[in-house]
Each structure stands twice: as C-alpha cells, then as structure tokens.
Amino acid sequence: MLWKLLVRYLRPHWRLLVAVVVFQLAQSIASLYLPSLNADIIDEGVATGDTGYIMRVGGVMLLITLGQIICAIIAVYFGAKAAMALGRDLRGAVFTRVGEFSEQEVSRFGAPSLITRSTNDVQQVQMLVLTTCTLLVSAPILCVGGIIMAMRQDLELSWLIAVSVPVLLVAVGLIIVRMVPLFRVMQVRIDTVNRVLREQLTGIRVVRAFVREDVETRRFGQANTDVTTTALQAGRLMALMFPVVMLVLNVSSVAVIWFGAFRIEDGSMQVGTLIAFLSYLMQILMAVMMATFMAVMIPRATVSADRIGEVLETPSSVRPPVSPVNETIGRGELELRGVGFAYPGAEQPVLSDISFVARPGYTTAIIGSTGSGKTTLVNLMPRLFDATSGTVLFDGVDVRELNPDLLWGHIGLVPQKPYLFSGTVRSNLLYGKPDASEAEIWQALETAQARDFVEKLEGGLDAPISQGGTNVSGGQRQRLAIARALVKRPELYIFDDSFSALDLATDSRLRAALAEDVSDATMIIVAQRVSTILDADQILVVEDGRIVASGTHEELLETSTTYQEIAASQLAAEATK
CATH class of the missing domain: 3.40.50.300 (P-loop containing nucleotide triphosphate hydrolases)
Known part of the structure; x- marks a missing residue:
C-alpha cells in the first residue's frame, strides 16, 4: 500500500522529483571525486613538496565542495516541496473520501481514528518522502560508487568492504524486523488516546456532574501509559541501531588502518591511497547508515500507509448513481x-x-x-x-x-x-x-x-x-x-x-x-x-x-x-x- 500511495500521489510532482535526483546525483559524484583529489595532494603534492600543485588541487576541491553544498541545499528544497505536496494531497484525498462516507462508514472507523489517519499517519508518510528525497539517490550512489572507487585505490583491502557491509545490513535488518509490529501497535494506541481525550473534552460537563475526574484521569493515564510503553520499546530498538552502526564503522576503520599500515610498510601502498580508501569505506558505511534512517521510517510509514489506504479504498455504502437524474419537479413529495x-x-x-x-x-x-x-x-x-x-x-x-x-x-x-x-x-x-x-x-x-x-x-x-x-x-x-x-x-x-x-x-x-x-x-x-x-x-x-x-x-x-x-x-x- 505504501508504494501504491507514493506512486499515485507523487506522480503529479514528478518534475520536483527529477530535480531532486539531478542535484543529489551531482552532490554524490562530487563526494566520490573528493577523496581521490585528496590522495593526489598527499601522494603528489606533499610527498614532493610541490606547493603549487597543492594549491591548484586544493582550490579545485574547495570549488567542488561549494558546488556540493549548493546542490545539497537545492535538493533538500525540492524534496521538501514534494513531501509537503504529497501530505497536502493525501490529507485532501482522505478528507474527500470521508466526506463521501455514510454514517455507517464513519461509525465503523470512528471519528478519533479518522482524525489520526488524516494527521499523524499522513505525517509519517510525508516524513518518509522527505527523508527519501534527501537520501534515496545519494545513498546507493555513494555505496556502489564508493565500492568501485575503493577497489580502484587498492583491490587487496576490498575484502574488508565485503565483510563490513553485510554485517551492518544483517544487524540493522534484525532490529527493523522487531520494530514493525511495535509501530503498528503504536498507531492503534494513538487512536485510543485521541478517542479518550475527545470523549473527555466533549463530555466534560458530565464528568464534573458525576464527580468522575479521578476515574477519567486514570483512564487517560492508562491510555497514555500504553502509548509511552510502546514508544519506549521502539525507541530502545532505535537507540540500539546507531551504536551498532558506529561499532561496525569504527571496527572497519581500525581494520583498514591496521592492514593498510602493513601494505605501506612493504611499499605496496601509499599513504594518500590508504586515506582515500578509508574515506571511501566511510562513505560506503555512511551510505548504509543513511539508508538505515530510511529503514527506520519505512515500517511506521508502511503501517500508516495501510491505515490511510484502508480509508481511501473503503467505498461508501451510499454510492452515487452511474447516470444520475439531474432534474426533478421540485415539489418535495x-x-x-x-x-x-x-x-x-x-x-x-x-x-x-x-x-x-x-x-x-x-x-x-x-x-x-x-x-x-x-x-x-x-x-x-x-x-x-x-x-x-x-x-x-x-x-x-x-x-x-x-x-x-x-x-x-x-x-x-x-x-x-x-x-x-x-x-x-x-x-x-x-x-x-x-x-x-x-x-x-x-x-x-x-x-x-x-x-x-x-x-x-x-x-x-x-x-x-x-x-x-x-x-x-x-x-x-x-x-x-x-x-x-x-x-x-x-x-x-x-x-x-x-x-x-x-x-x-x-x-x-x-x-x-x-x-x-x-x-x-x-x-x-x-x-x-x-x-x-x-x-x-x-x-x-x-x-x-x-x-x-x-x-x-x-x-x-x-x-x-x-x-x-x-x-x-x-x-x-x-x-x-
């Protein structure tokens, strides 16, 4: 359902998406090119004491970095516009469909749930699109491009990439699998909080007339505690994810330096090449970590998209006629x-x-x-x-x-x-x-x-x-x-x-x-x-x-x-x- 919603409601904004892809592509290419220039400065400029070469290549790196910043800003701008447009269209679609519902469908979903689906659920999908527009293009390019560029620098150290990337993917995947059911439960419990709060605000006179403030406070407290408990469980898993990523990243860095030092010692590798290889490895793992950000949001956005899709795909029991009669006598009989x-x-x-x-x-x-x-x-x-x-x-x-x-x-x-x-x-x-x-x-x-x-x-x-x-x-x-x-x-x-x-x-x-x-x-x-x-x-x-x-x-x-x-x-x- 998530993919279906994204295709349907992002299609009218394809120009914005194209702009995001173009500028993210330019930013990623610049990121892949910079470590090679840095290696050249160390191996060619510093090693020979050629200050002019260092200044020329350093100036090129500064220009590339400036262009990279500009491309990143523009990509985020267009990505935000696409995400906000998606949120607007989704809320409008849900509102329109709910307006077509008969009393039967409104009673089936319940007003609090419909409100949550129109606001919180749409926001989850919207945030996924924003994150995707920021990372979707750059993450795979940095990952694949980084592997290619790292192998060009030194093929014998590439086995470290073949080990660290799968380890990171497996660790993150195991965490995400446990997060999906928690996000589903969380959305249901948010519905419950909205329902209890709506009932208490609407019936405040009844609550006070029957002196039930303590009972209603406990009732809301229970609903609030349920949401908090679920959020903490999901939060613990999310908190575990980043230390795992950093552990793999740091261990991989130490391994590159360790094995690279032996290759420098025996003369088969230069210092600049080692630094460039390390930079590419960091880019690869950072790309995986950026994809992790998306992976964290996908489960909750998927749950939210299912709930939104349930509303959008529920036909009203009061269906408009195929060939409606548009004229009546108007007597009122x-x-x-x-x-x-x-x-x-x-x-x-x-x-x-x-x-x-x-x-x-x-x-x-x-x-x-x-x-x-x-x-x-x-x-x-x-x-x-x-x-x-x-x-x-x-x-x-x-x-x-x-x-x-x-x-x-x-x-x-x-x-x-x-x-x-x-x-x-x-x-x-x-x-x-x-x-x-x-x-x-x-x-x-x-x-x-x-x-x-x-x-x-x-x-x-x-x-x-x-x-x-x-x-x-x-x-x-x-x-x-x-x-x-x-x-x-x-x-x-x-x-x-x-x-x-x-x-x-x-x-x-x-x-x-x-x-x-x-x-x-x-x-x-x-x-x-x-x-x-x-x-x-x-x-x-x-x-x-x-x-x-x-x-x-x-x-x-x-x-x-x-x-x-x-x-x-x-x-x-x-x-x-």
Whole structure:
C-alpha cells in the first residue's frame, strides 16, 4: 500500500522529483571525486613538496565542495516541496473520501481514528518522502560508487568492504524486523488516546456532574501509559541501531588502518591511497547508515500507509448513481415503499416494511418509544443511509438515482443533536444558502423564535459561536439549527426531535410560525412529545421498526393502543406538574 500511495500521489510532482535526483546525483559524484583529489595532494603534492600543485588541487576541491553544498541545499528544497505536496494531497484525498462516507462508514472507523489517519499517519508518510528525497539517490550512489572507487585505490583491502557491509545490513535488518509490529501497535494506541481525550473534552460537563475526574484521569493515564510503553520499546530498538552502526564503522576503520599500515610498510601502498580508501569505506558505511534512517521510517510509514489506504479504498455504502437524474419537479413529495434497513451482520433489521407518503403542504409526524427506529428512518430520507430493501422516492424518483447534491439541495435537515460550526451566527445561518440576504436571515430567525436572543447577543448576527455551539444553550442551539434550515428554503423539511429542548410555549409558537411561513413545503417531524404533533396531518406510530398505526391525533386516540399509552403517560406526567 505504501508504494501504491507514493506512486499515485507523487506522480503529479514528478518534475520536483527529477530535480531532486539531478542535484543529489551531482552532490554524490562530487563526494566520490573528493577523496581521490585528496590522495593526489598527499601522494603528489606533499610527498614532493610541490606547493603549487597543492594549491591548484586544493582550490579545485574547495570549488567542488561549494558546488556540493549548493546542490545539497537545492535538493533538500525540492524534496521538501514534494513531501509537503504529497501530505497536502493525501490529507485532501482522505478528507474527500470521508466526506463521501455514510454514517455507517464513519461509525465503523470512528471519528478519533479518522482524525489520526488524516494527521499523524499522513505525517509519517510525508516524513518518509522527505527523508527519501534527501537520501534515496545519494545513498546507493555513494555505496556502489564508493565500492568501485575503493577497489580502484587498492583491490587487496576490498575484502574488508565485503565483510563490513553485510554485517551492518544483517544487524540493522534484525532490529527493523522487531520494530514493525511495535509501530503498528503504536498507531492503534494513538487512536485510543485521541478517542479518550475527545470523549473527555466533549463530555466534560458530565464528568464534573458525576464527580468522575479521578476515574477519567486514570483512564487517560492508562491510555497514555500504553502509548509511552510502546514508544519506549521502539525507541530502545532505535537507540540500539546507531551504536551498532558506529561499532561496525569504527571496527572497519581500525581494520583498514591496521592492514593498510602493513601494505605501506612493504611499499605496496601509499599513504594518500590508504586515506582515500578509508574515506571511501566511510562513505560506503555512511551510505548504509543513511539508508538505515530510511529503514527506520519505512515500517511506521508502511503501517500508516495501510491505515490511510484502508480509508481511501473503503467505498461508501451510499454510492452515487452511474447516470444520475439531474432534474426533478421540485415539489418535495417524499414516498417510502416497503422500506427496510438492517446493519451488516445484524440478526434483526432496524426497520421493516415502512410505507407512507409525505406531500407538500402537509405535516407528517413520527412518534414512538426510544429505540423504535425513528432516527434511522429519518436518515434514510436524505440518503444518509441506503435502504437495504424497498424504495425511497423523492418527487417520484428513486433517491438512489438522483444526483446527491440535487437531493440534498431540496432537503432541510435539523438533526437530533443540532451542531453549530465555529464562526458567527451569520456564518452558521448562511451554511445552506451563502447568498441569503440579511432580511432572509432575520425572517428565518423570527420563524425559529430565535430573533429575540440573537438581537441581545453582543454583535448580533456577528456574535461568535464556538465549535459545536457550546457557548449557547441547548434550546438556543436548536432554534439556530432550525433557522439555518429555514434560510435554505427547501421543499422538504425534516425535524428529527428538534423541539425537545424548547419549553411548551416556545414549541407552540414555533410550530405556528412554521405553519404560516412554510405552508407549501413538505414537513416531517420526529417528536417525543405528543403536544408537538397534535396538529399534524398524518401521525405515524413506530414500534420495533414498524409502523403500527397512522392517522390524525384524534383518530389514533380511538384506534391505536400504543398511541393511547404514549399520550396517557405524557398527559399524566403533565397533570402532576
């Protein structure tokens, strides 16, 4: 998967890679040429006392070194650009794919894991590319070129290279093999830390209300300790790697000097040749050590690439049609025919044989006990899920055949847990209709019974909203979410228990305003309170994933035992207040 990702996302930046290769090649050739010049200075210049020769060759070495530095800087620059471009493209690809996921895929991966894959995992692959661009060309050239140049200097000492390089490769390979599973475990444990931290930050009020700070501290401490333990295990292996490399390097250097001294003594080798051979051996082993840097990063980058690839290769269960319908009548009529839904691997379906029609100008209400399948039913309407059986039609067209953007453009959804984005009141209300006028915004706020409290906010429409809308109350958050849907002016409104945080008086005023302001639209209301749906044209009673009764409030009071029990329990509760 790592190779596949690199080929796919580095291909558009091949010019940068070519530049890296060219300048790394020039730098490596210079590195291979310098020891030979140094040997010439010692054997030809110093030995004969030719100062002019020393100055000329030394000047050439200085120029080559300067060019080497310039090439290294340029290569690193282009390598960094390629790595950053890869990271940008990978994050964009993961974000785009996650945006295509249905609720099913998001639940499968989990938000903390998706965040880790988009950030930490992408960073690991990005760092590998940066290291590779810096070392990939120079390491093999220095290694192979160094062997050739060393053999040219003295063939009889070359057996030391044949011994030291394999020893180094085997030692490093044994260490890396043990590091791979540790990196895989580390990424999973980073997911766990993110999940625990996210839960604690999101649920901080619950934690404090139940005095669970100590428990949550221990819980985070355990997750943190697990990451630390794994990181220490990997760190110990990584720390072991460099002493091994230095041990082989130093022993090889001593061996070259030892055996080279005998050859100098018997006149078969010159001092400059020995120094050049030693320099080439150092280059060879340093090239192996540079490759070791890459080898250290490859296991973790491979694990990260697998996790990124898992996201990118997971198709959404809500697939866009091959030949989408791009035109609808736009009346907003919704029809469900024998709809059922079951989660993969579930023994029982969540919904079974759901059929009804919601028409423009009419209000359809859905009521039922907790866990009866109401929210799942609502998620099928805008195609957040796809029905596993039956058909959902919008204006007579199967939603699976409609252009998704067209479908969503005709629907205003207010979810059970209203979510506001960080920004301002205005930016949140313009979310569904960026070109809405200020008059449209205030009209939506007035209908949603939110105008009064927005006017009192410092800044009015430009008052800041924190992430998730945590700086406003639950009821205010619900009314702003309703106003956001109203600004959009869709043909179909879906309110998924969107009035639960409102008092009865505000609930009543809001429903009256909705009936007047969007009287020509199709309205679907999921509610827990009977008082919220008294005036609905059609009430569907859902129990165990099935519609067990339908009709108006008065009709259901006469014909439906389930509805009678719900209504009686709520009326009794209100009577005791």
